[in-house]
Each structure stands twice: as structure tokens, then as C-alpha cells.
Amino acid sequence: MATSVAAKVSGPAGINAGRAVRRYGWTVAVYVLFATLMVATLIVKPDFGAFEWNTLTLAALPLAFAAAAQTMVVLSGGIDLSVGPLMALANVLALRATVGHDLRYSVGVALLVLLEVTLAGALNGAIIVLTRVPDIVVTLAMSFVWAGLALLVLAKPTPGIPLDFQNLAQGSTFSPWVPNALLLLLVIPLVWIPLRRSRAGLAIYAVGSDRNAAFRSGVNLGLSRVLAYAVGGFFAACGGLALSMTTGVGSPLAGTYYTLSGVSAIVLGGVSLAGGRGGMLGPLAAAYILSLIPAVLIYLGIDPNYGQMIQGVLIVIVVMIGGIGTVLRRA
């Protein structure tokens, strides 16, 4: 039974052109949009150099992880409105434990924080599965719990992340055009590709696209959903640590922005909120697009306050175009 699902998802690709367009068209379009925006940036700011590129990668790093976290959960048919507070929790835990310590100690702490927040994500999933309360209600309520815990760990924004630890993201070890903040994104494919190719990853897609069919194919629904939330928690923890590294500050409210922006990024990146459809490539480009917009506004000399507005309008337009597509196909 499970093999038929496997054949559907990972069968031979590239033979059927129509199917390839359906599957990869959106992702390609997102990358084209990103490239266009980059070209526009170069026109607006001809001296866009390695420094500006580095700044962009730093700004995009936490958002990319937030988007990855949300992608995991949404693929399994859920939604996690506590991604931002989970990031904040990781961020303040990292600050409390690393302040005044060396790099080795900090990395050890970081690993522990990853574990803790992964468990927090798993707890979100477990509550949803065990209580059968809808995802959106549980994660919205849990966002208060995680945000409250973050406030308990650290009452107000405090600097003090060790410099060596910050440099893991802020420097560019290999080439000025390959900043460390770009390399850190490799964590996502390192976790995602093996997962996607495994039975568990396939089960997550199956649960997200049709829960009944997945159940009848022998997929353990509860376990798959908890796994999706746990991996989501892991990526949220990465995002929180990314915040620590890029800002050097622990802030209990730092994550607030990333819940909504993460959802924006995955929608722009072609992940269906209905679950089971989409991948990681689209959301990553979308995170860069959403980080580039405020930068372009600053280069243009426009009030960055317009950023949020433009982000919202962009998403409305994108989802409406997607909506027209659906309506036309039905007609």
C-alpha cells in the first residue's frame, strides 16, 4: 500500500512536461521574481557590493528558518502560529546560557537549545494530536505560553552573545560573496533532503494531502504530525539562534515579527496552506524576497514603514493570482 504512495511522489520526473510545470512552475516563478528584484536593486543602487549582499543574507537568515519551520508544519496539514515565540525562546535561552563564555561552550549551549525548542515544537504537535483541538487554536494559545516563558527567561532585551559565536554568522570565511549567513542555510537541506527521501517524510506529505488516504495506507497519523511539528520546532530554534548570531542580543519579543512573515514567505514560496503540496526551495527564495523589499525601499529613500504595507499587498496580489488560477482550472 505504501509503495503506491511512494511511486506517486518520487516516481520518474521530467517525462511529463505538463506535470513538471505544475510541480516546479511556481518555484521557478519565485526565483525569477527574486532575480528581477535583484536586478532592480542593482539599477537603484549601482554600488551594491559584497557588504550589501552580506547585510541581505543576515536579514534573511532568521526569516528563512522561520519559513522552513512553517513549511514543515503546513506540509503536514497543520499551521504553527507559535513559530515566532519559539524563536524568541531559543534566542533568550541562548543569551542566558552563553553570556561571558567562549565559542566552544556557546556551540554546546546552542545544541542544547536546539534540543529544547525541538521538544517544545513536539509538545505543540502532541497537544494537537492528543486533544484533537484544531491546530490554529492550540498554536495560537501556545504562542502565549512560549512568549511568556521567553519573558520569564529574560525580562528585557539584553546584549551579550559572545562575539566568536556571532561571527559564525556575521563573517565571511571563504569569500566576501559567500557570507557565512548564506552557508548556515545549508542546515535546511541537510535536515530536509534526508527527511524528504525517508518514509517519515513521505508520511508527512501523505498526512498533509489526504488524511484518510494516509490512514488507510497504514501511515501513523499522530506520529507523523508530531514529527512535523518537532522538525518545525528545530527550524524555529535555528531561527532563534540565527537571531542571536545576527543581532548579538537576546530579546523576548524578537520573534513576534516572524510568525506572520514566515506564513507570508511560505505562501509566496508556493506551499499550499491546505497541506501536502510544496517544498523548501520556494520558501527560501521568498524569505530573500521579503528581506530585500525593505532594503530596496531604503535605497530608494522611501520610508521603510511602507515595507509592511508592501509586503501585505504583494502577498494579497500573489494569492489572488493563485486564486484566479484555481478558478480558471475549475471552469
Place this chain on the structure above:
Amino acid sequence: MVRLVQQRSIVVLIALLVALAGLIEVIRPGAVNANWVSNILEFAAPLGILAAGQTLVVITSGIDLSVANVATASAYIMASQAPFGVTRGIIAGLLVGIVVGLVNGVGVAVFRVQPLIMTLAMGLVVTGTLNVYSQASVRSVPGVPDVIHTLGSGTVLGYVPVSLFLWALLAAVLIVGLRGTGFGRLLYALGDNPEATRLAGVRGWQVLLANYTACGLLSAVAGIVLAGTVNAADLSLANVLLLPSVAAVVIGGTSIFGGSGSYAGTIVGALILTVLNSVLTLLDVADAVKQVLYGAIIVLLAAAYTRVLGRE
């Protein structure tokens, strides 16, 4: 017994409400008096009105995550326009709600965008626009006009909040409207089975469009009342009410998947959440702990509710 509970879930909710009030009386004897009740009603009114819009949308199996942003924007624009005339201010504030609701409705009903993402994005647009507006046009945080202050925090005969009259009026319209009018029944039908509703000859998009607009309008009213209650209209006025607006609906027994529920339940849900806040305030713990408990208790309530009533 179980059947009785399932059919009369509102009785259980009211019992819970009474139990919470009893808890307060135990923690601090004498705290539950006419004054306390008056306070609870005063603070529950804006939430109850905000959750009214949310109830309408959730019944059609949608969700509106822009209600809090709309309420904040409406209150701010009402207050900043009030110096040119209070009526003008109120109309401007209500217009914000109608316009945003209309756009939400167009997105959801005509373009078939998922309600969650449509309203989320519109929330961003509203907040972003409000920030730009506040910097461009207003020198300081605008004051709340006296009429609105009276509406939000005045009392009649010493104890009855003025906002309760507005809330009761809206509640009567909603409860009767949802139960007794064709439009109300169509909301349940659309939430329960949109395909069957379409086959029955209903133009679903018109119903949804009207529904999201009504939700926007109710959010605007809630924002204006709230501005009167706290006597201020800043840029994050109602943002804390997003979770409670959804929680009140869910605790009140409206299924998040649509098709069932009532505004009467939501009213009790809003009261429970307000009393819960009062309990947490009495416990005299740090705000952070309060926040954790608040979130955890909402999960517990929703879980107990789902379990007892066997609903999802």
C-alpha cells in the same frame, strides 16, 4: 447526562463562568460584588463585539486574523479625525472596517483565497498603512472624544455600563439574525457544505462578501468601544485581542470547521476569558507567568470542550 451536556453546552459554560467567579470569591472574599460585575461587563464588551465578527466568519468555516488590526486602525483613525467633528471621526473609523472587510471578502469570495492568508496579509496592510498614516498626519497620539469615552466606560444607575446597551443590541440582532433570517441560515449552510449550497442555487460569493464586510464593521465598532474603555487610541490598542477573539468563539462552542455554533456561546466565551483575566490579575503574579497560564488554560478549556462534547 452526557446527552444533556451535549445539547445544552451553554449551561456548562455558564457553570464554568460561575465557578471562576466563585474562585475569585475564595481567593479574595468580598471581591465579587456589583462593582466587579460592572467592570467585567465593561471589559468584556469590546471583546464580545470583536468576537461577534469572528463568530460570523468562523461559522462559514473561515477565520479573520485581521480583526485586531482593523479594530486598532479604526480607533486610531476615529480619534485622529475627531477634532474635525466626532461624527466624522466615527464615520471614518467605521469606514476603515467596512473597506478592509470588503477587500477580505473579495479575496475570499471572488478569488477563492484561503481566509487565513487573505486576512493575515490584509492585517499587515492595515497595520503598515496605519503606521505610515500616523507618521504622516498626526503630531501626537490623538485623544479620545468624550462621547466615545462615555460609550466605552460610562455607567448608568451607577453599575450598568453604557457599552452593555450597544453590545446587547448587537447581540440581539446577531442571535435573531443567525437563527431566524435566510442570510443567517446561509452562513451555516456555507460552512457546513459549500458544494451542496451551490447546487441549491445559492450565490455563495455574495453571502461571503457581505459576511466579511459585516465582520470588518463589527471589528471597527469593537475598536472604537475599546478606545473609549481604555481612554486611549495608540498604534497597538487592540492587538492583544486577536487570540481572545478566536478563543471566545472556540470556547463558546462554534466549530472552527464551520457549520455550527452560535453567538450566545461566544458571549459566554468572552465573559469567561474576561473573568479568567480577572482571576490571573488577582493571583498577583508576574505578567510573564500570567501569559503562560492564560495560554495554557485556553488550551485546557478547548481540550475539555472537545473531549466532553465529542466534537472536533
